Amino acid sequence: MPGAAELFASGVAVITGAGAGIGAGLARRAGELGMTVVVTDIDLARAQAVAGEIVAAGGTADALRVDVSRAEELDRLAETVHARHGDVRLLVNNAGIETIGYTWEIPAERWDATLNINIHGVVHGVRAFAPQMLASGQQAWIANLASMGALSVMPCQTAYIMTKHAVQSFSECLYLEMQLKQAPIHVCSVLPGMLKTSIFEESAGAGEPPSAAGHRRKMFEMMREYGMDLAEGCALILDQIAEGRFWIHTQPEMSMPALESRIEFFRSQQPPVLNEAVRDLVD
Numbered sequence: 001m002p003g004a005a006e007l008f009a010s011g012v013a014v015i016t017g018a019g020a021g022i023g024a025g026l027a028r029r030a031g032e033l034g035m036t037v038v039v040t041d042i043d044l045a046r047a048q049a050v051a052g053e054i055v056a057a058g059g060t061a062d063a064l065r066v067d068v069s070r071a072e073e074l075d076r077l078a079e080t081v082h083a084r085h086g087d088v089r090l091l092v093n094n095a096g097i098e099t100i101g102y103t104w105e106i107p108a109e110r111w112d113a114t115l116n117i118n119i120h121g122v123v124h125g126v127r128a129f130a131p132q133m134l135a136s137g138q139q140a141w142i143a144n145l146a147s148m149g150a151l152s153v154m155p156c157q158t159a160y161i162m163t164k165h166a167v168q169s170f171s172e173c174l175y176l177e178m179q180l181k182q183a184p185i186h187v188c189s190v191l192p193g194m195l196k197t198s199i200f201e202e203s204a205g206a207g208e209p210p211s212a213a214g215h216r217r218k219m220f221e222m223m224r225e226y227g228m229d230l231a232e233g234c235a236l237i238l239d240q241i242a243e244g245r246f247w248i249h250t251q252p253e254m255s256m257p258a259l260e261s262r263i264e265f266f267r268s269q270q271p272p273v274l275n276e277a278v279r280d281l282v283d
């Protein structure tokens with residue numbers, strides 16, 4: 001079976017939120033393999049820097065400013081990419097933000113941003129790109145970034161967790177829709193454990209309630225200490241996408257126990273139980 005080195009040696013990859021973190025890591029890896037990478041981010045300077053690195057390393061890349069929380073920007077992106085580069089082989093709906101705080105303390109604007117970026121960004125990425133992918137009749141891949149958080153719950157990361165549960169179910173339904181259409185489009189759900197990125201940086205929490213600061217700082221430190229190397233994690237993700245897997249894990253040793261306890265929770269039909277260790281994060 002051909003792997004990432006063959007399948008992603010050419011063709012167009014479009015990645016959202018690719019100015020930093022996992023999106024940037026996937027963009028660099030796709031560029032290394034030989035794809036034409038469309039690096040998009042709400043922060044154009046960041047997207048241009050990543051595209052510049054890809055080009056400097058001998059690859060091909062384009063940078064565009066796209067805010068995934070705005071459906072019309074994803075429509076425009078699909079039109080631009082198709083006009084400039086032709087059919088898309090790999091779409092990664094990656095852009096996402098973490099939001100911390102008690103549900104009732106998070107301002108409405110931050111709730112809206114979290115739901116719009118993490119859920120609508122994925123939905124409208126698919127809505128904008130899938131018609132052309134289907135019309136081309138070519139084999140293509142759509143990877144949606146869920147999280148290990150799609151398999152568990154966590155108080156005071158409620159906003160984030162619920163969006164990841166939504167992305168997980170969205171990807172499952174989308175996978176089945178492609179089956180109904182007998183389309184050669186591989187849909188997958190990416191569930192990273194913990195990769196070293198900027199998601200817990202202080203600046204990424206702008207708009208969260210002040211009470212979230214300590215929790216965010218502890219998550220930042222935990223990621224710095226235990227997070228997986230970004231390039232290593234992104235190479236693992238692209239390899240598994242190429243294998244045509246639906247479930248994509250970077251650290252199964254973290255996600256599988258979470259999955260087991262979720263299954264047990266459903267079976268038991270008992271109310272949720274607070275893990276006392278969580279108090280240390282939240283207090």
Ligand SMILES: NC(=O)c1ccc[n+]([C@@H]2O[C@H](COP(=O)([O-])OP(=O)(O)OC[C@H]3O[C@@H](n4cnc5c(N)ncnc54)[C@H](O)[C@@H]3O)[C@@H](O)[C@H]2O)c1
Binds near residue numbers: 067
């Ligand atoms: N890092 C991890 O360990 C981890 C674990 C599980 C899931 N994830 C998921 O992976 C994805 C990427 O996370 P990351 O850790 O690389 O984050 P990151 O904060 O390092 O990078 C996110 C990028 O998205 C961009 N972005 C933010 N809002 C945007 C918008 N409205 N439109 C377009 N771009 C926008 C940011 O500018 C940034 O460049 C997210 O969906 C996240 O939930 C990450």
